[in-house]
Amino acid sequence: MSEAFEGIEFVSEQQRQYFQEARLGIDFETFLRSDVGRCLQGRAVAEYEEAKEGMLKCNPDSFFGRRKIRKFQQQAKAANNFLSWCVDAITNGRQAEQLLEE
Numbered sequence: 374m375s376e377a378f379e380g381i382e383f384v385s386e387q388q389r390q391y392f393q394e395a396r397l398g399i400d401f402e403t404f405l406r407s408d409v410g411r412c413l414q415g416r417a418v419a420e421y422e423e424a425k426e427g428m429l430k431c432n433p434d435s436f437f438g439r440r441k442i443r444k445f446q447q448q449a450k451a452a453n454n455f456l457s458w459c460v461d462a463i464t465n466g467r468q469a470e471q472l473l474e475e
Contacts, residue, residue: 390469391469391472391473392469392473393469394465394468395466395467395469395470395473396466397462397465398462398463398465398466398467398469398470401459401466402463402466405459405463413455414456414459417452417453417455417456418456420448420449420452421449421452421453421456423448424448424452425445425449427441427445427448428442428445428446428449
């Protein structure tokens with residue numbers, strides 16, 4: 374099976390998928406180096422740290438303290454998800470690049 378993708382002929386569907394994953398990883402790296410990417414990455418790290426600090430100040434024995442802890446956990450999870458998705462895309466892209474080189 375041979376398919377053209379931006380002027381490239383692939384010998385298999387798997388090779389085309391690896392190429393797309395590699396391109397996506399490169400796009401994520403480029404994005405994270407941009408002003409917007411650095412800003413979002415910085416905001417995610419700050420949100421995570423803020424949530425961590427907030428949880429440490431809460432009283433887990435009180436009703437309102439537990440509610441605040443849940444709120445901070447959700448905040449930390451959202452920030453962590455963003456960072457994890459970026460890392461996963463870059464890691465998958467690098468692995469795909471290595472598979473293409475084999």
